[in-house]
Amino acid sequence: MNKYIYHCLCHKKSVIFKMHLKYMFKGDLHMSLSNETIKTIKSTAPILEVHGATITTVFYKNMFINHPELLNMFNEVNQKQGKQQQALANLVYAAAKNIDQLETVLDEVKLVANKHRGLGVKPEHYPIVGKYLLLAIKEVLGDAATDDIMNAWEEAYGLIAQVFIDIEIDMYKEAEEQIGGWDGFKDFIVVDKVEESDIITSFYLKAKDGKVLADYATGQYLTVRATIPNEEYMQIRHYTISAAPGTDTYRISVKKETDCTPYGKVSTYLHDLVNVGDTIEASAPSGTFVLEDNNRPVTLISGGVGITPMLSMLETLAAKQSNQKINFVHAARNESVHAFHHHVNDLISTLPNAEYMYGYSDLNSLNHGDFKGYLTKETLEQAVKENAICYIVGPVPFMKHVANLLSELGLSDEDIRYELFGPAQDILEEVTA
Numbered sequence: 001m002n003k004y005i006y007h008c009l010c011h012k013k014s015v016i017f018k019m020h021l022k023y024m025f026k027g028d029l030h031m032s033l034s035n036e037t038i039k040t041i042k043s044t045a046p047i048l049e050v051h052g053a054t055i056t057t058v059f060y061k062n063m064f065i066n067h068p069e070l071l072n073m074f075n076e077v078n079q080k081q082g083k084q085q086q087a088l089a090n091l092v093y094a095a096a097k098n099i100d101q102l103e104t105v106l107d108e109v110k111l112v113a114n115k116h117r118g119l120g121v122k123p124e125h126y127p128i129v130g131k132y133l134l135l136a137i138k139e140v141l142g143d144a145a146t147d148d149i150m151n152a153w154e155e156a157y158g159l160i161a162q163v164f165i166d167i168e169i170d171m172y173k174e175a176e177e178q179i180g181g182w183d184g185f186k187d188f189i190v191v192d193k194v195e196e197s198d199i200i201t202s203f204y205l206k207a208k209d210g211k212v213l214a215d216y217a218t219g220q221y222l223t224v225r226a227t228i229p230n231e232e233y234m235q236i237r238h239y240t241i242s243a244a245p246g247t248d249t250y251r252i253s254v255k256k257e258t259d260c261t262p263y264g265k266v267s268t269y270l271h272d273l274v275n276v277g278d279t280i281e282a283s284a285p286s287g288t289f290v291l292e293d294n295n296r297p298v299t300l301i302s303g304g305v306g307i308t309p310m311l312s313m314l315e316t317l318a319a320k321q322s323n324q325k326i327n328f329v330h331a332a333r334n335e336s337v338h339a340f341h342h343h344v345n346d347l348i349s350t351l352p353n354a355e356y357m358y359g360y361s362d363l364n365s366l367n368h369g370d371f372k373g374y375l376t377k378e379t380l381e382q383a384v385k386e387n388a389i390c391y392i393v394g395p396v397p398f399m400k401h402v403a404n405l406l407s408e409l410g411l412s413d414e415d416i417r418y419e420l421f422g423p424a425q426d427i428l429e430e431v432t433a
């Protein structure tokens, strides 16, 4: 289970929020399902799981035909690559298998609820998803999906959806009612645009309405909605706020996705068409991958643009002159795409117990930094101090590799925290399987 992600929320309000959820899960909610329904769901969940991605693919296809307006919210590339279907299927079946103890999937639900809140998923959307999900189950299973099974799944979906809805209602309220908070998307003016490397550019944002900015926890992201010329639908993407809280701007740092064709839509749009003085829309900061507020050693490990949350964390530690043991490890392809190198060096030099290591995977690089090629166990051994919490963000193969090495070094899942810059998948379960 994804235990490692969530012990991070350090605010008092989050503790109260967790208590509320526990109460909710242990309270009346699952009692509303009959024993018969629970039995049916638990016995059919593994069968549906086998067809998981097929069912969700059929579900999305039919839902978008009937509700094309929802394409303003979903990322079509995640759909085409099947990542979104798989993430949804995994969670639905994990919830179904634990329908009488939903608190065991609380961490996953919270991760998704944060994304949903950023995207603008509302209670009225749930019956739409429910309708097309149930129709897809029926379509894929055919006669095997008896009325009893379908009724049980309708009830179970209603229960799972209600859990999301309740959590998200609280999140919307919190996002709007905090100082500087707002509901949905609002306009921001780009007040500065800075090239950080050949492929990463930062955008500094100020609220167009002139209001103070809502605070955020170090590591959280902004959800940006772009209306791109000649695109039929609006495009929504998440971008980590790459600076420490407490300034009068939000900074996001975006990698231009040009490795495959077609190029990434939003990143290319931001790089090529959005300049100082232009407006972009964003919803209030969100996310569960945040720096834990304690005195334990910290190792911040990033690959490529995964540096963004790590930089926010390092800036935060530097701002409070932390005497924690801090190790900042960064892997890039080569010098020209390596962003924030001097800035990281400067921050490290202001901290009493901080070390910085970087390396380039491109073996042709003349300068290869502190390690050549991929990160090795030996390199990580130096960077991970006793009792350290490790934060990892980067491309999925990089994260799997690093998580694997950290497990070999004896770190528990709890002490390996990571965030994916795409739909959820469990890199730890995969590496240790």
Ligand SMILES: Cc1cc2nc3c(=O)[nH]c(=O)nc-3n(C[C@H](O)[C@H](O)[C@H](O)COP(=O)(O)OP(=O)(O)OC[C@H]3O[C@@H](n4cnc5c(N)ncnc54)[C@H](O)[C@@H]3O)c2cc1C
Residues within 6 Å of the ligand: 075, 077, 078, 080, 081, 221, 235, 237, 238, 239, 240, 241, 253, 254, 255, 256, 257, 258, 259, 260, 261, 262, 263, 264, 265, 266, 267, 268, 287, 305, 308, 309, 419, 420, 421, 422, 423
């Ligand atoms: C929590 C979170 C935080 C994030 N933080 C950051 C951050 O700080 N900085 C950052 O740069 N990014 C960040 N991201 C990633 C970001 O949200 C976008 O996913 C990224 O910018 C790519 O979006 P895009 O619109 O440019 O590319 P998309 O259009 O979504 O394309 C994605 C990739 O798929 C390829 N592609 C396009 N069409 C197809 C197709 N038909 N078949 C196969 N492949 C295709 C594209 O070439 C591209 O490489 C974050 C993501 C998450 C979830």
Ligand code: HEM
Residues within 6 Å of the ligand: 070, 073, 074, 075, 076, 078, 084, 087, 088, 089, 091, 092, 112, 115, 116, 119, 121, 122, 125, 126, 127, 129, 160, 161, 164, 422, 423, 424, 425
């Ligand atoms: C109980 C019902 C639901 C479940 C279990 C569920 C689950 C998920 C999961 C697992 C993800 C992937 C999160 C990630 O990026 O890591 C996701 C993303 C998303 N969900 Fe839901 N969801 C539900 C309902 C809804 C509803 C009602 C809507 C709105 C119509 C919605 C819209 C989205 C969108 C837009 C994304 C982002 C997809 C993308 O990458 O483009 N979801 N959801």
